[in-house]
Amino acid sequence: MSDAQDPAADPAGSGASGSGLAAEKVRRTARVDEIRERGDEPYPYRFDRSHTLAEVRAEWGTIEAGSETEAVVTVAGRIMLQRDTGKLVFATIRDRDGEIQLFISKGVVGDDAFADVKELDLGDWVGATGTVMATRTGELSVKPTSVTLLAKAVRPLPDKWHGLTDPETRFRQRYADLIVNAEARRHFEVRHAMVSSFRRTLAGEGYIEVETPVLHVEAGGAHARPFVTHHNALEMELYLRIALELHLKRLIVGGMEKVFEIGRIFRNEGISTRHNPEFTMMELYQAFADWTDVMAITERLITNAARDALGTTTVTIRGQDVDLAEPWPRLSMCGAVSAKAGTDVHPSMPLDEARALADRHHATYEPSWGSGRVIESLFEELCEAEIVRPTFVTGHPVEISPLARVDRTDPYVTERFELFVDGRELANGYSELNDPREQRMRFEEEQAAKDAGDAERGTVDEDYLRALEYGMPPTGGLGVGIDRVAMLLAGVDNIREVVLFPTLRPEQEIQ
RNA sequence: CCGCCUCUAGCUCAAUGGCAGAGCAGUGGACUCUUAAUCCAUUGGUUCUGGGUUCGAAUCCCAGGGGGCGGACCA
Numbered sequence: 280m281s282d283a284q285d286p287a288a289d290p291a292g293s294g295a296s297g298s299g300l301a302a303e304k305v306r307r308t309a310r311v312d313e314i315r316e317r318g319d320e321p322y323p324y325r326f327d328r329s330h331t332l333a334e335v336r337a338e339w340g341t342i343e344a345g346s347e348t349e350a351v352v353t354v355a356g357r358i359m360l361q362r363d364t365g366k367l368v369f370a371t372i373r374d375r376d377g378e379i380q381l382f383i384s385k386g387v388v389g390d391d392a393f394a395d396v397k398e399l400d401l402g403d404w405v406g407a408t409g410t411v412m413a414t415r416t417g418e419l420s421v422k423p424t425s426v427t428l429l430a431k432a433v434r435p436l437p438d439k440w441h442g443l444t445d446p447e448t449r450f451r452q453r454y455a456d457l458i459v460n461a462e463a464r465r466h467f468e469v470r471h472a473m474v475s476s477f478r479r480t481l482a483g484e485g486y487i488e489v490e491t492p493v494l495h496v497e498a499g500g501a502h503a504r505p506f507v508t509h510h511n512a513l514e515m516e517l518y519l520r521i522a523l524e525l526h527l528k529r530l531i532v533g534g535m536e537k538v539f540e541i542g543r544i545f546r547n548e549g550i551s552t553r554h555n556p557e558f559t560m561m562e563l564y565q566a567f568a569d570w571t572d573v574m575a576i577t578e579r580l581i582t583n584a585a586r587d588a589l590g591t592t593t594v595t596i597r598g599q600d601v602d603l604a605e606p607w608p609r610l611s612m613c614g615a616v617s618a619k620a621g622t623d624v625h626p627s628m629p630l631d632e633a634r635a636l637a638d639r640h641h642a643t644y645e646p647s648w649g650s651g652r653v654i655e656s657l658f659e660e661l662c663e664a665e666i667v668r669p670t671f672v673t674g675h676p677v678e679i680s681p682l683a684r685v686d687r688t689d690p691y692v693t694e695r696f697e698l699f700v701d702g703r704e705l706a707n708g709y710s711e712l713n714d715p716r717e718q719r720m721r722f723e724e725e726q727a728a729k730d731a732g733d734a735e736r737g738t739v740d741e742d743y744l745r746a747l748e749y750g751m752p753p754t755g756g757l758g759v760g761i762d763r764v765a766m767l768l769a770g771v772d773n774i775r776e777v778v779l780f781p782t783l784r785p786e787q788e789i790q
Numbered sequence: 791c792c793g794c795c796u797c798u799a800g801c802u803c804a805a806u807g808g809c810a811g812a813g814c815a816g817u818g819g820a821c822u823c824u825u826a827a828u829c830c831a832u833u834g835g836u837u838c839u840g841g842g843u844u845c846g847a848a849u850c851c852c853a854g855g856g857g858g859c860g861g862a863c864c865a
Contacts, residue, residue, distance in 0.1 A: 299834050300800045303816060345823090360826070367822035384822065401815075414823050438801035438814050440826045445801090447857045459801090502865050548864045549791090643862095655865065679865045697865085707865085735864080784856070787838090790800090 300435070300790065307433040310398060314428070321431045326406045329353040332377035335411060336419060344417035348410060354379065354421055355406040355429060357458070358399060360439060368396050369420075372405060381407050382420040392426065401439065402432030402458075450781050466776050470765040472588035474541065477561055477761075480583045484576070486537040486563060491526035493519060493543070499743070500524035500682070502735040503546040506556075519545035523562040524682065524756065525743050528711060531564050531754050532746045539563035541761065552773045553703055556782045559761040564711070568755035570694040573708040574671055577698055577757055578607055581669070581705075581764060588768050595770060596701045597667055607669040612658050613692070615672065619661040626651035626676035626691040633657075647731055651676025651691070666699040681721040681737060683709035700767055708757035715747035 314321040330338070330352045342348060356372030356379070363369075366385040371378055385393040387409075399405065409423035437443040442459040449456040449463070456463045478488070496515075498505035500522030508517050523540050530538045541561045550556065565572065582603045585592045592604040617623045620636055626649070633650040637643070642660035644653045654676055666672075674692040677685060683693035695709035712718050722744070725737035765777035775781040 299816095302834070303800065306816075362824045362827045363821085364824060364827075365821040367824075369824045369827080371825080380825080382823075386822075414825095416823065416825080418823085418825070420823095435800050435815060438826095440814065441802040443801070445797090445857085447797090448801090450857090455801095504864085546864070549862075551861095551864085552859080554864065652865080659865090675865075681865095704865090787855075 303435050304433050307400060307431060310400075311431050311433065314431075319428075321428055323427070323429060326355055326427065326429050327353065328355045328406065332356060332372070332374045332379045335379055335421070336377055339411045339413075340419055342411070342413045342419070344413050345415045347412040347422070350411045351408065352411055352421060353406065353408040355404065357432075358401055358403050358405060359436075361399070361401060363397070366393075368393075370396075370399070370405075372407075380414075380418050380420040381405075381409075381426070382412065382414065382422045383407075383426060384422065387422060387424060388426065395428075396426055399426075399428070400432060400435070402434070402436040404429040404432070446775075447783075450775055450783060451786060453779055463776075466765070466769045466771060467779065469588045469769040470761075470777050473584040473765055473768055474761065476584040476587035477541070477580055477759075479587075480580050481539050481563065484537070486539045486565075487535055489527070489530060489535070489538050489540050490542070491523060491530075491540060495520050497738050497740055499737050499740050501546075502737070504548055504735055506545045506547045521546050522758070523560055524758065525740060527562055527564050528751060528754065528756065529743065529746045531566055531711075532749050532751045536566040537563070550782060552775075553763070553766075555762065555774050555778050558774070558778070561759045561761055562757065564754055564756045566752040566754055569710040569753065570696060570708060570755055573755040573757045574607075574609075574696055577671075577706050577708065577759070578603075578669075580759065581767075584764065585768055594767060596767070599667065601668045603669060607671055607698070609671045609673055609696070610662075610666075611674040612672055612676075613654060613674060615662045616654055616657045620657065624654050624657065626654060626678065645733070647728060647733055649676075649678045651678035655679050663699065664702040666702055669698060669700045669705075671696040672699055677721075678724075680709065681725050682712055682718075684712045685717075700763075701772075703763055703766075704760070705763045705767065706757060706759040708755065711751070711754040711756050713747060713751040713754060715744055718747055719744055 311321045332354055335352055335354060339348065339350065354372070356374040358370050359373050359378065360371040361368065368383040370381040370383060372381060383393070383396050388396065406427040406429050407421055407423035408425050409421045412420050412422050414420055437455055437459050443449055443456055449460070481488070494508070494510070494517040496517065498518035498521045501524070503521040505518040505521050508519065509515070510517050521544055523542055523544065527538055527540060539561060541559060543557050544560050545557050547556065548554065563576070582592050585594060585603050593600050593602045613625050620640060622636065624633065624636065628650050630650050630653070633653040634644060637653050637657055640657060640660055642653070642656040644656050673696045674686065675683070675695040675697070676692055680693040680695050683695040686692045686694050693709055697704050698706035712721065719739070722737065722739040726739050729736040729738060762774050762777055766772065766774060769777055771777065
């Protein structure tokens with residue numbers, strides 16, 4: 280647009296001068312007008328196909344080279360490649376599940392229709408009806424008697440061979456990335472297969488899927504900075520949720536026994552290869568269970584997902600094959616840090632000793648932190664990155680686990696685990712704290728830390744405490760980072776590869 | 791928020807201080823079994839933006855913007 284220039288009104292019909300993007304769009308848009316002017320529709324409302332391209336291949340993929348069948352099919356797809364030999368045009372079209380070649384003969388479709396075929400561009404959507412055949416070289420093809428334009432593409436596709444590699448363009452224009460990069464398509468197929476596998480596993484074990492509020496009055500259930508928004512009619516601030524936990528446990532109080540939710544949560548923090556500001560969590564809670572049950576279902580969920588998404592339970596992590604079906608090792612946080620630091624650590628240790636150890640190992644800490652949180656910092660500094668195969672890290676200090684139940688054999692740690700794979704945290708679960716009085720004390724400690732200036736710490740959620748006062752049965756809970764598991768199964772090390780539209784700064788100008 | 795890297799045609803990339811180029815896509819032409827079809831011809835540029843140094847800047851410097859990687863932050 281804005282090319283109000285054209286006093287040239289060039290008789291050559293070459294549209295805008297040159298062949299940049301603008302000229303290309305002018306040319307293709309002019310084609311749309313041409314088709315309309317003669318009474319045809321370049322964007323028809325619907326099209327009925329008889330077969331997907333994969334179905335054609337499944338049924339006739341093995342016919343002999345040079346053979347023609349009587350079978351008539353109607354297919355549809357986007358033109359990805361074109362080879363024009365004069366009176367014969369080969370067009371490779373693609374739908375969601377496959378590709379096939381159209382063998383378009385001037386003699387078969389007739390002169391007028393063939394002229395229209397010549398006007399098709401890469402990227403156009405077409406439908407075709409014709410017989411199934413295989414060329415002399417054995418390429419399975421449809422030989423159309425008619426070819427219908429289903430949608431004109433007025434913007435050219437990226438390079439047919441090199442595709443689209445610029446990460447910025449790939450993430451901003453995911454649609455173009457998906458059109459052109461099979462690997463990108465695969466990542467989201469894996470993600471879909473994984474999520475649907477999770478749902479199947481959970482349904483099979485009697486879990487109920489629920490939806491809880493995204494807009495929270497208090498953003499609890501995790502230590503993270505929330506996004507703040509405003510409700511006009513209520514005239515109040517609301518927070519986008521940072522976790523699903525507290526609402527789901529209210530449902531356990533309500534007697535729903537086994538619940539889960541797969542939902543988007545939002546954390547107002549940095550962006551990295553493992554962090555997107557909005558991401559997807561699966562959390563489940565199960566009455567009468569404890570953390571050991573939850574570790575077991577974590578293994579089942581992820582192993583089943585691998586089998587369903589990849590057809591194998593073996594994945595490659597940092598170049599080594601790991602069979603997820605083998606039991607996952609457990610590693611106590613304090614034990615791991617003790618081994619690395621060469622001296623025993625425990626949250627009961629004096630704070631100055633914990634700090635001295637942190638100093639020696641370049642682990643950072645804040646003045647407000649107790650020994651437990653300093654130990655966690657040491658763990659992150661010394662141990663986290665070295666974990667390759669799936670490992671349950673257990674026994675988190677009480678100080679960093681305000682919603683988890685104290686370990687039945689050690690009052691300083693909780694019955695909690697985090698699942699680490701390839702140096703990344705994938706899941707987190709524990710025996711849920713259900714004593715309302717102890718929960719109130721833990722909340723008050725959180726509130727005190729927040730008041731002391733630690734912005735990520737929590738607040739006292741009075742409604743949640745009221746729920747606990749009605750009695751929550753013994754409960755095990757789990758949170759799984761869906762994006763992180765998708766990364767594992769897709770074999771990628773950047774979360775943007777498994778998030779369709781990752782958060783980016785807005786473009787300044789779209790051409 | 792900090793450090794390093796990066797930004798050239800629609801796409802993928804050259805050009806390292808001396809006339810901004812190639813392949814693909816596009817356009818015109820040839821070809822009824824191609825496979826990234828091929829062959830001939832050809833169009834297309836705010837070199838991210840603004841400033842500076844220089845006889846001369848895509849190239850060097852400064853500032854800004856987008857993106858990438860790493861860090862900080864993220865139990």
